[in-house]
Amino acid sequence: MSFPVAEEAIQNTTEEVEDIVDPWNVASTSDKGVDYDKLIRRFGSSKISPELIARIESIIKKPVHYFIRRGIFFSHRDLELILNAYEQKKPFFLYTGRGPSSEAMHLGHLIPFIMTKWLQDVFDVPLVIQMTDDEKFLWKDITIEDANRYAYENAKDIIACGFDPTKTFIFSDFDFMAQCPNFYRNICRIQKSVTFNQVKGIFGFTESDCIGKIAFPAIQAAPSVSSSFPFIFGEKLKQEFACLIPCAIDQDPYFRMTRDVAPRLNFPKPALMHSTFFPALQGAKSKMAASDTNSAIFLTDTPKQVKDKVNKHAFSGGKETIEEHRAKGGDCDVDVSYQYLRYFMEDDERLEQIRQDYSSGKLLTGELKKILIEVLQGLVAKHQERRKEITLDVVRQFMTPRQLNFRY
Known part of the structure; x- marks a missing residue:
């Protein structure tokens, strides 16, 4: 280009x-x-x-x-x-x-x-x-x-x-x-x-x-x-x-x-x-796309769908065997579960501890995915609850041309 x-x-x-x-x-x-x-x-x-x-x-x-x-x-x-x-x-x-x-x-x-x-x-x-x-x-x-x-x-x-x-x-x-x-x-x-x-x-x-x-x-x-x-x-x-x-x-x-x-x-x-x-979910070579349901966690997904997608499709930075992973650790730079936590886990200290544990081999890929699943299930569920309150009338209020409040 x-x-x-x-x-x-x-x-x-x-x-x-x-x-x-x-x-x-x-x-x-x-x-x-x-x-x-x-x-x-x-x-x-x-x-x-x-x-x-x-x-x-x-x-x-x-x-x-x-x-x-x-x-x-x-x-x-x-x-x-x-x-x-x-x-x-x-x-x-x-x-x-x-x-x-x-x-x-x-x-x-x-x-x-x-x-x-x-x-x-x-x-x-x-x-x-x-x-x-x-x-x-x-x-x-x-x-x-x-x-x-x-x-x-x-x-x-x-x-x-x-x-x-x-x-x-x-x-x-x-x-x-x-x-x-x-x-x-x-x-x-x-x-x-x-x-x-x-x-x-x-x-x-x-x-x-x-x-x-x-x-x-x-x-x-x-x-x-x-x-x-x-x-x-x-x-x-x-x-x-x-x-x-x-x-x-x-x-x-x-x-x-x-x-x-x-x-x-x-x-x-x-x-x-x-x-x-x-x-x-398949890795950072491409971005999450709405056209590929297996590449994305949707805001309409159920807790089971979130869990299944992460477990089945989330690209891992871990090693092929538990023994090798324990010895060499995982690669957080390519691991999708860790990368998603960077976006949605606000606690810096906990995120850093997860990074250290996964990189050292103390934390296994399945354990990392479990942490992510809990975070995403909570996030999606809270969003769905808020969305239930948004009626078409509420949307129309936001879409009505009108003066907005601003400081100066």
């Missing part, structure tokens, strides 16, 4: 790129998964450094989320500018999204929303969540009606993460396009500023791709512009608000494009925080 020559273009190097990372495909040849240091160099982003973490903690007066501490959110673009705005009491907002391709979301889909909720809580800022049902209709073999229905079902799972209804607006592209002319106007402004050659270079489109795919990137770009939401920020904005986008790094191409055209349109460049990929 190549990128256009522009301010944020990626420079050619002689370094061989083995990993495939784009908005629709993630694959690695390594059992440890994507080489994120190499990906940072390839995409031209910046690592979230210990110094930046220390600055965040000094501003918010509390420890950062363990996703940041553990390097799960590992890369950024212009996060310093967002921190500057917060210190200067200037407004900014959050934007993230979900492509609804099925009724049920899986654990990997929760990662950006867990991070986004934490950011909303600590910075006390408004949030917009885009449901790209139009994208899924264009890329998947599903009807418009099904894609739109999935958007509403997925919204229930997102709301169950605990977002503040006074500060959160969720919208379906299919529904919102007709409700807000400003949104479509900004889409057109962005579309007019990007050539076919540029979008082909960024996303790898070919002559056989439908024109809907070629036009779509501007739709994902437009929510990063505050004037797309006049009912939230006011009809007569004196200036655009800054935007911070927490997302998996495979979505970065959309916003490299956005950041390139923003200055020409007098829009601020959106800032980003990038997460790593949540690995498939």
Whole structure:
């Protein structure tokens, strides 16, 4: 995949790129998964450094989320500018999204929303969540009606993460396009500023791709512009608000494009925080996928399904025999059960003890899987309980265009 020559273009190097990372495909040849240091160099982003973490903690007066501490959110673009705005009491907002391709979301889909909720809580800022049902209709073999229905079902799972209804607006592209002319106007402004050659270079489109795919990137770009939401920020904005986008790094191409055209349109460049990929049960060579039920733990899974999937499919970093494992220990870098605990076990001390015990051979693979099963069963069960409270009326409240509360 190549990128256009522009301010944020990626420079050619002689370094061989083995990993495939784009908005629709993630694959690695390594059992440890994507080489994120190499990906940072390839995409031209910046690592979230210990110094930046220390600055965040000094501003918010509390420890950062363990996703940041553990390097799960590992890369950024212009996060310093967002921190500057917060210190200067200037407004900014959050934007993230979900492509609804099925009724049920899986654990990997929760990662950006867990991070986004934490950011909303600590910075006390408004949030917009885009449901790209139009994208899924264009890329998947599903009807418009099904894609739109999935958007509403997925919204229930997102709301169950605990977002503040006074500060959160969720919208379906299919529904919102007709409700807000400003949104479509900004889409057109962005579309007019990007050539076919540029979008082909960024996303790898070919002559056989439908024109809907070629036009779509501007739709994902437009929510990063505050004037797309006049009912939230006011009809007569004196200036655009800054935007911070927490997302998996495979979505970065959309916003490299956005950041390139923003200055020409007098829009601020959106800032980003990038997460790593949540690995498939079969290992980190690919990310968890809704299209493969055996690769994923779904938020609708029963306790028995969680247990069976982990026991049967979770890739092990252990040795072939108990004797060899006791002698040499397991490899936490490739063991999926340990990697999942990094995402969902908040207790740093317990996680570190598990790492030491597994690496030394004291803890066996079956014992590690048992720990993970208990953690995931509890997490999924709690989510299902919260989701039961989310009715269609609640979803409609979140999806009603309205002014949101924000500090400044």
